Amino acid sequence: MSKNLTSRAEDYSKWYNELVVKADLAENSAVRGCMVIKPYGYAIWEKMQAELDRMFKETGHQNAYFPLLIPKSLFEAEEKNAEGFAKECAIVTHYRLQNDPDNPGKLRVDPDAKLEEELIVRPTSEAIIWNTYKGWIQSYRDLPLLINQWANVVRWEMRTRLFLRTAEFLWQEGHTAHETKAEAIQEAELMNNVYATFAENFMAIPVIKGVKSESERFAGAVETYCIEALMQDGKALQAGTSHFLGQNFAKAFDVKFTSKEGKQDYVWATSWGVSTRLMGALIMTHSDDKGLVLPPNLAPNQVVIVPIYKTDEQLEEISKIANLMMGDLRAKHISVKYDNRTTLRPGAKFAQHELQGVPLRIAIGPKDLENGTVEVARRDTLTKEVIALDNVTSTVENLMTEIQTALYTKALNFRDSHVTLVDTFDEFKNVLETKGGFISAHWDGTIETEAKIKEITKATIRCIPTDEVPENGICVYSGSSSKGRVLFAKAY
Amino acid sequence: MSKNLTSRAEDYSKWYNELVVKADLAENSAVRGCMVIKPYGYAIWEKMQAELDRMFKETGHQNAYFPLLIPKSLFEAEEKNAEGFAKECAIVTHYRLQNDPDNPGKLRVDPDAKLEEELIVRPTSEAIIWNTYKGWIQSYRDLPLLINQWANVVRWEMRTRLFLRTAEFLWQEGHTAHETKAEAIQEAELMNNVYATFAENFMAIPVIKGVKSESERFAGAVETYCIEALMQDGKALQAGTSHFLGQNFAKAFDVKFTSKEGKQDYVWATSWGVSTRLMGALIMTHSDDKGLVLPPNLAPNQVVIVPIYKTDEQLEEISKIANLMMGDLRAKHISVKYDNRTTLRPGAKFAQHELQGVPLRIAIGPKDLENGTVEVARRDTLTKEVIALDNVTSTVENLMTEIQTALYTKALNFRDSHVTLVDTFDEFKNVLETKGGFISAHWDGTIETEAKIKEITKATIRCIPTDEVPENGICVYSGSSSKGRVLFAKAY
Ligand SMILES: [Zn+2]
Ligand SMILES: [Zn+2]
Numbered sequence: 001m002s003k004n005l006t007s008r009a010e011d012y013s014k015w016y017n018e019l020v021v022k023a024d025l026a027e028n029s030a031v032r033g034c035m036v037i038k039p040y041g042y043a044i045w046e047k048m049q050a051e052l053d054r055m056f057k058e059t060g061h062q063n064a065y066f067p068l069l070i071p072k073s074l075f076e077a078e079e080k081n082a083e084g085f086a087k088e089c090a091i092v093t094h095y096r097l098q099n100d101p102d103n104p105g106k107l108r109v110d111p112d113a114k115l116e117e118e119l120i121v122r123p124t125s126e127a128i129i130w131n132t133y134k135g136w137i138q139s140y141r142d143l144p145l146l147i148n149q150w151a152n153v154v155r156w157e158m159r160t161r162l163f164l165r166t167a168e169f170l171w172q173e174g175h176t177a178h179e180t181k182a183e184a185i186q187e188a189e190l191m192n193n194v195y196a197t198f199a200e201n202f203m204a205i206p207v208i209k210g211v212k213s214e215s216e217r218f219a220g221a222v223e224t225y226c227i228e229a230l231m232q233d234g235k236a237l238q239a240g241t242s243h244f245l246g247q248n249f250a251k252a253f254d255v256k257f258t259s260k261e262g263k264q265d266y267v268w269a270t271s272w273g274v275s276t277r278l279m280g281a282l283i284m285t286h287s288d289d290k291g292l293v294l295p296p297n298l299a300p301n302q303v304v305i306v307p308i309y310k311t312d313e314q315l316e317e318i319s320k321i322a323n324l325m326m327g328d329l330r331a332k333h334i335s336v337k338y339d340n341r342t343t344l345r346p347g348a349k350f351a352q353h354e355l356q357g358v359p360l361r362i363a364i365g366p367k368d369l370e371n372g373t374v375e376v377a378r379r380d381t382l383t384k385e386v387i388a389l390d391n392v393t394s395t396v397e398n399l400m401t402e403i404q405t406a407l408y409t410k411a412l413n414f415r416d417s418h419v420t421l422v423d424t425f426d427e428f429k430n431v432l433e434t435k436g437g438f439i440s441a442h443w444d445g446t447i448e449t450e451a452k453i454k455e456i457t458k459a460t461i462r463c464i465p466t467d468e469v470p471e472n473g474i475c476v477y478s479g480s481s482s483k484g485r486v487l488f489a490k491a492y
Numbered sequence: 493m494s495k496n497l498t499s500r501a502e503d504y505s506k507w508y509n510e511l512v513v514k515a516d517l518a519e520n521s522a523v524r525g526c527m528v529i530k531p532y533g534y535a536i537w538e539k540m541q542a543e544l545d546r547m548f549k550e551t552g553h554q555n556a557y558f559p560l561l562i563p564k565s566l567f568e569a570e571e572k573n574a575e576g577f578a579k580e581c582a583i584v585t586h587y588r589l590q591n592d593p594d595n596p597g598k599l600r601v602d603p604d605a606k607l608e609e610e611l612i613v614r615p616t617s618e619a620i621i622w623n624t625y626k627g628w629i630q631s632y633r634d635l636p637l638l639i640n641q642w643a644n645v646v647r648w649e650m651r652t653r654l655f656l657r658t659a660e661f662l663w664q665e666g667h668t669a670h671e672t673k674a675e676a677i678q679e680a681e682l683m684n685n686v687y688a689t690f691a692e693n694f695m696a697i698p699v700i701k702g703v704k705s706e707s708e709r710f711a712g713a714v715e716t717y718c719i720e721a722l723m724q725d726g727k728a729l730q731a732g733t734s735h736f737l738g739q740n741f742a743k744a745f746d747v748k749f750t751s752k753e754g755k756q757d758y759v760w761a762t763s764w765g766v767s768t769r770l771m772g773a774l775i776m777t778h779s780d781d782k783g784l785v786l787p788p789n790l791a792p793n794q795v796v797i798v799p800i801y802k803t804d805e806q807l808e809e810i811s812k813i814a815n816l817m818m819g820d821l822r823a824k825h826i827s828v829k830y831d832n833r834t835t836l837r838p839g840a841k842f843a844q845h846e847l848q849g850v851p852l853r854i855a856i857g858p859k860d861l862e863n864g865t866v867e868v869a870r871r872d873t874l875t876k877e878v879i880a881l882d883n884v885t886s887t888v889e890n891l892m893t894e895i896q897t898a899l900y901t902k903a904l905n906f907r908d909s910h911v912t913l914v915d916t917f918d919e920f921k922n923v924l925e926t927k928g929g930f931i932s933a934h935w936d937g938t939i940e941t942e943a944k945i946k947e948i949t950k951a952t953i954r955c956i957p958t959d960e961v962p963e964n965g966i967c968v969y970s971g972s973s974s975k976g977r978v979l980f981a982k983a984y
Binding site for chain 1: 519521522523526527528529530531534535537538554555556557558559560561562563564566567568571574578579580581582583584585586587588589590591597598599601610611612613620623624627633639643644646648660662835
């Protein structure tokens with residue numbers, strides 16, 4: 001395994017691409033824009049899924065599964081949503097191949113097997129789900145309906161990057177229905193908070209909660225809540241969104257309910273999702289020029305033990321110690337792997353585990369056998385210490401928490417030092433080009449100004465922060481009046 | 493909730509369809525042949541997934557994810573596989589919609605967004621996976637490669653039925669690569685055994701292990717191992733298959749490895765899968781005219797507690813008891829739900845839980861409060877008994893095992909009494925039409941005879957059982973010589 005990564009300073013984008021491939025997380029496939037998620041990458045995604053799924057269930061949601069393919073007529077029903085996704089849809093038009101009479105051994109689309117109505121590979125599932133909810137909701141007794149789906153979706157993106165933007169990606173999409181507007185808004189906020197908690201406690205990524213400006217809103221939403229993270233190159237990454245959909249989909253699909261008082265009304269809706277894009281955020285937030293750095297709470301292997309030996313007797317003795325150690329660590333719910341492969345030398349193993357971000361490496365060599373010690377190396381700080389065998393379990397247990405916290409704190413400090421208040425457009429452009437990060441600036445609230453700023457600087461409004469303090473000011477671009485600052489950044 | 497199901501005797505097929513819908517397991521969607529898996533049905537599937545996933549990991553497999561869409565040229569590469577699936581493929585030909593100039597507000601396929609090469613929505617993933625493995629396998633050190641994928645697949649079936657045969661279904665597909673033929677065969681057999689163990693221990697379904705005849709083999713396989721179950725109507729259901737693929741895919745995708753001795757050779761392959769079809773098998777094996785019957789090992793709620801009360805004080809007292817009981821049961825890893833909905837009367841709750849197959853119902857009423865008892869009702873036998881509060885935990889714990897075993901034994905007895913040895917074709921036809929089930933008969937081993945028998949009787953060879961005893965005989969149809977009996981049946 002070649003571990004010479006391009007450094008972040010040299011070429012951040014190249015560093016990322018190389019890291020994803022070399023750490024065995026994912027790779028490009030033969031299908032334009034679609035990735036293969038390799039076992040190590042998928043194992044991290046599985047850990048994310050497990051925690052999110054637990055959090056969704058704890059907040060009262062159930063999983064279900066809806067069709068991959070959406071008839072075009074359903075897709076069209078909510079006009080804004082359809083418009084928002086129409087330009088990047090994979091469309092199924094035929095249902096059969098046949099032998100190609102002109103090319104023996106080859107197949108061609110059977111022209112007689114044309115569908116009467118084209119089917120859209122879901123880019124998001126509001127349409128098919130709300131069409132289904134129509135049959136499920138009659139009365140207030142059927143509400144709230146709190147459903148989540150784990151699924152693949154396809155959006156025909158033109159420029160793709162592993163995890164960050166792929167034509168097919170994996171995600172979860174929650175779709176809920178409520179009696180009242182207030183309850184739906186509360187749900188949208190709740191799920192945005194769930195995402196923030198997950199990002200902070202498991203991914204060790206600090207996020208800013210807020211709402212999107214109109215032009216950045218989900219197609220079909222009344223309000224889009226989001227969490228925004230900051231990557232090491234100073235670009236922002238939208239890590240999750242939660243939409244208050246008002247009655248838009250209920251009206252488009254005619255989903256009404258009878259209230260306790262016997263009145264008929266359209267139901268209120270939310271939808272919310274996070275995707276394998278989170279893998280990109282995780283990688284870019286913590287990793288360094290030596291490779292991946294994983295927070296213990298999401299590492300498939302939290303600890304790896306590497307034996308260093310010359311003789312079979314030494315290996316035997318080391319293995320005995322390693323096995324005892326693993327028993328103790330597993331009893332504390334710490335995942336640990338004994339890397340006793342004979343095909344690789346210790347140095348090569350060290351390099352691989354470093355590249356793959358295993359939080360803690362324990363090496364046991366001949367000297368350790370004599371002294372009753374082991375060497376413990378942290379991936380995040382690259383520091384090592386020799387500790388007594390008796391202290392391994394407690395030390396490792398403490399380090400798991402310590403590393404998780406240290407990664408979060410480091411990311412938080414970086415993020416906090418990269419939120420810059422600016423009051424002039426020159427400053428805006430200057431900070432954006434030199435320092436990067438979030439720019440907190442006054443904005444006049446118009447789509448036109450937002451578009452102009454984007455055109456000139458490529459920065460977009462990432463969010464209007466939830467904890468924004470009302471403050472009168474003048475728009476950094478137009479000079480018109482503003483009631484508060486919003487966060488701009490270049491973004492993934 | 494209307495609970496009047498058509499009885500099995502009246503119309504088995506109608507009974508099944510009604511049950512799936514009324515028990516809230518799944519329903520047809522707006523997309524031809526595609527189903528919506530409802531939360532209750534999905535919760536059962538999740539339990540299956542969790543156990544299977546654990547078993548796959550315990551046998552050394554890792555999960556990964558490969559693209560949904562397969563370029564036609566890759567799909568064509570393994571000729572037999574392509575031929576086998578070509579006639580039931582959903583084909584993506586375009587990647588963009590546009591506003592329809594003739595129909596304001598409607599969308600149409602953008603004729604300028606035609607793909608250069610069509611993409612097939614995966615009906616199975618051998619092609620894309622083996623094309624990927626080419627890059628992953630160079631040396632014996634890269635082998636074995638033991639990978640599983642949880643995914644959705646699409647097969648354009650013309651006649652569909654909820655869970656049993658749907659255009660889109662959920663499944664897992666294992667794809668492994670090995671150094672030797674023997675090792676690959678061993679893997680294919682191992683995974684067929686894993687499926688059998690899962691079916692028997694969790695689904696409480698006895699299965700017959702065997703291999704398929706040539707004409708029933710997976711397209712592209714050298715040998716197809718399978719597990720076959722028997723439904724209550726006497727029809728067989730293939731519950732899982734595991735394929736030894738020889739070097740067919742390795743040759744089609746040019747996947748070679750360098751052996752320890754430095755020789756180049758094509759790798760040996762297997763693939764194996766089970767799908768949401770298992771839900772159909774589970775439902776049809778155990779359920780009765782009152783609804784679903786679930787084995788405790790797969791029931792989302794193993795126990796439900798229903799309070800019966802007239803006064804608020806009674807409810808309060810009952811709730812106190814229920815909460816203590818739930819604490820005790822959960823400590824024993826028994827899942828339990830307290831059904832204290834105020835919108836339904838106890839009778840309606842009983843009917844719902846019966847319909848939905850909750851293994852055990854505990855009712856607590858005013859008399860129970862006086863006597864320190866509860867009423868425990870078994871779903872499988874529909875028997876009730878009143879037991880002392882003190883004995884609830886141990887009784888429930890024992891009943892979980894007892895019900896699981898009872899369901900398996902009942903299904904096994906039914907299956908065993910429906911395997912009939914026949915030696916003449918008249919007997920064959922007679923047994924098939926009157927008794928149904930598996931028919932153990934001699935077969936001359938030719939595709940022609942198999943086809944003739946299928947044409948005349950609709951019965952197919954379900955498998956050549958693994959535990960078949962060599963026995964010379966004469967083919968039940970052709971009179972030619974035969975070396976052993978095979979199992980015929982009509983099948984789902
Ligand atoms: Zn900086
Ligand atoms: Zn019978």
